[in-house]
Amino acid sequence: MTIMPPRKHGDASDGVVGGRQTRFEGSLKVTGAATYALEYPVENVAHAVLVQSTIPAGRVLNVNAETARAAPGVLLVLTPEDDLGFTVASDWGGNRPENQPYYPLPRHVQFNGQPIVAIVAENREQAFEAAKLVSITYEEAPHVASLDDPNAGEGKLMGNLVFNWGDAEAALAAAPVQIEGTYSTPREYHVAMEPHGLTVKWDGDQITVWEPSQWSHGMARTYSEWFDIPYENVRLISPFIGGGFGSKGAALAHGAVAAFAARKLGRPVKLALTRPQNFTNYGGRAATRQTIRLGATEDGILQAIVHRGASETSTYADWPEQTGAATPILYKVENFSSEHRVVPVNTVTPGALRGPGKNPSSFGIESAMEELAYKLGMDPLELRLKNYADHDYQSGKPWSTRRLREALTEGAEAFGWSRRSHAPRSMRDGRTLIGWGIGCGTFPVLQAPSEALIRVLANGRVEVVSGAIDMGQGTYTVLAQTAAEVFGIPVDQVEVHLGDSRLPGSAIAGGSMLAGSILGAVHKAATAARDELIGLALNDENSPLRDTGANTLTFSEGRIAVPRGEGPSLSLPELMAALGRDEIETRRNTLPDGASAQEHHQAWTTMAKVQGPTMGEYSMHSWCAHFAEVRVDEDFGTVRVSRIVSAFDCGRLYNPRMVESQWRGGIIMGIGQALLEEGLVDMRNGRTVNNNMGDYLVPTNADVPDIQVISVGVPDYGASALGGKGVGEVGIVGVAPAIANAVFHATGKRVRDLPITLEKLI
């Protein structure tokens, strides 16, 4: 892979923040010293396993668990007969229906693979063997297996996902050049390396949950609501997580079951989902389908976009995978119409997966734009630049920053786009067809409050303390850098404690909102601690800096001194010793001053305070442009991605090394999405049959080409206190269409349904 030299405008390498610090907790991870949720040594732990439905829809008539109860080692069997006494917990927004019962082991079966029975035994093997002895009789009901099921219907229109301006139908009808295409994406799964699971332990009415989490506070709230105990009684611990990609933001049915069993048994319980259960116990990305019609003038000026999309959801909750999320903001268009529907099918409710909404949306609009370019006989790069959106046509607001033009032009330059020959099938290397394609991506800037605590210790070490999560994206590293910068000390003098709901509240590690949020809080708390130190150093009678006449002090290279002055300089431990202080502690948050205790709680445990991209004066988003080269063996239909250049506008980069790694990760996932990933559903019983990592394919190292990433962003202080925009989600958005477009350029075949597997090309 190519590592681009740091760029001036993008990474703002103007201090410790912005530097290419290596992963702060990296050595813990590579030496195995980092402890993951299921590895905590908990004494006397019992093991729970789940028995799942094998039908897609119906009712449980009877559970025969007698032999299972008598099997060796079995401690407890829970079935739909047992009243676990739960009521539905709050949703993301913090809204909680009153007294609505919640059945994590339901009688009413809504999808194949739904947990029905739980078995707890002395060890996991015993629990699994006992599980095989359970027999469940069902009354089956008709089911809808997937979005492709003939009985799926057209679904429900989501009123909040209807967008119209101008007169799209009329403008389309009048447009001299029109194209129409229907694009679809299959069910996709997170397949994080670390599977889901948890260990729970009760001490009286206090519960400790070790569970991989993208949001320790939000999940702690759910547990407290399920068990009707004060929030403070829950402690959720998740200092390291082996990948989440959107799947680890919420407490799930198996968590409720394990926690219930632990309380009932009066001993700790561990429940580790099997890999196949990671395909059924929480939802991946919903399958989507969208039809796009574009109208343009003969010289390629867009006149209208008409978009009609649908995604599958479960029969018990509406989760829209918004196929129209990127459609309205990528291009300048005066006439626009978009609708999105959800189609209930018998699946677990789908969930957020990297780049939710924007990702399939971009596959649609970015494929359609290239179809238009070929219809016009125009370079797809030129078409995109010609229709560049000077402002957000949806909200009418100006962009805060939008350097998508630079992403397109600098990306094209680095890729060598000008050497392209336009006609499909015109580039080859022997028998291998070569194709180039572009795909643009975007992800909104979401803003959320966070809180952080800074502790300066007598030995001069600085602790950063927050409940925020690092799931590999670099939270530890950038927070250490932030504190190091404020105190003018090396990064290794900083300690960072994360991933515990008892620690100060923070935004979710999701929606690319964490870094911008938590950095603001840490910076604020650290600055406050430094100010307190300055105050003490200038005023304390024992301070050597007292009589210098200065009204402030500098913190640089590990020394505290008078600005520009001679006079004494002290290290942090020396100053702490002179002041006679064991520690200095500050706790700060980014809520408005005077926020109530209830607002605090709400801020960390719900999404109620999250600000969308257009809630202020500007429209704020990250942007990217991917350039992909593919090599296609036409006889075999095999596609290999041979080169990718991607240019990003994510504002200021707090640590270019971490950011590049996130971008690359997103691009690699995008390669999987384009070429490999697809949950294969058996229409007869709604089961995803390739529910394991041997059959659900993601890219191997051999599938990862040379990837060059370029930053074209500038600090965006509207987007966040320190100028960054989100980086985690946007990397995948636009990769799949770039590859699909390259495949078209190579072969002349337009594949509109992902993934582009070999049978679609031979």
Add this chain to the structure above:
Amino acid sequence: MRDFSYLRATSADDAQKAALQAGAVLLAGGTTLLDLAKCGVTEPETVVDITHLSSLDGIAVDEGGATIGALARMSEVADHREIKAAFPAVSESLSLAASAQLRNMATMGGNLLQRTRCSYFREPGVFAACNKRNPGSGCSAIGGVTRNHAILGTSDACIATYPGDLAVALVAFDATVEIGSRRVPVDDFFLLPGNTPDRETVLEKGDIITAISIPASAAARNSTYLKVRDRQSYEFAAASAAVGLEFEADGRTVRDIRVALGGVATKPWRARAVEQALVGKALDAETVEKASSLAMEGAVSQGGNHYKIELAPRVITRAIEQLGLKVGGLA
């Protein structure tokens, strides 16, 4: 997984005796066995570890051919200098299989006996019907998701693909499986599913594969294994071909050609019709393509795997072309 006892065999006799007990299975590299035990397909009562038997892991190559001990590791054989020279297709079939970690663990004997990747076979808790697991229970795959299922050698009882690569190369070059003193040609070693898909090979309970021998031939020396799949590595074949080619002295006319297919059939599939169509012929693109299509005689599509009927002959064609070009016999 339930409790089982573990027994480390110290002699072949020992192992055989132990393996005769009800519920006993042999353990070599364990990469298939553990996998199947975890998904509940195999429920051993006794695991008989044969990896400590000496003299079963040798690799001997001479002018007559190669004899490879059943416990030789996939990676050792793949990288063996003389195997690479005398049987490139065998070496390639191994190095294109599985992953480096698996190849370091897995043995030649175990490799032959790996079992189908049919998703329905592998999920007994959900799909009760599987004639291979439970004779007479039916076949869940027929009418289901069949993208990876076989088009050749199928029956109404079972359409599961034999997934391995090595055996495809072996069947092309007339290798034999040694079971103690018994020698069985690879082609006869594997059985068609017919009405008894649970019986995959001629092995009887207690039989231990001791070695694999491959006769030397000019065709084996000029051979290749071509494996086509969606992912670049670590995936079973969508279709693969082991091909060996020997020309007459004129350098153009085919004296001997071997063709076998993987990823498309219920057993390692020797494509004799293709061979017969090409022996004695001078190769050109059209002849090769026509002959390759003969491999699909009798192919049955299940819908999801229809593409294999298109793909497999192309894989044969390409493999022959690559070899032909290499020795200059193909214009």
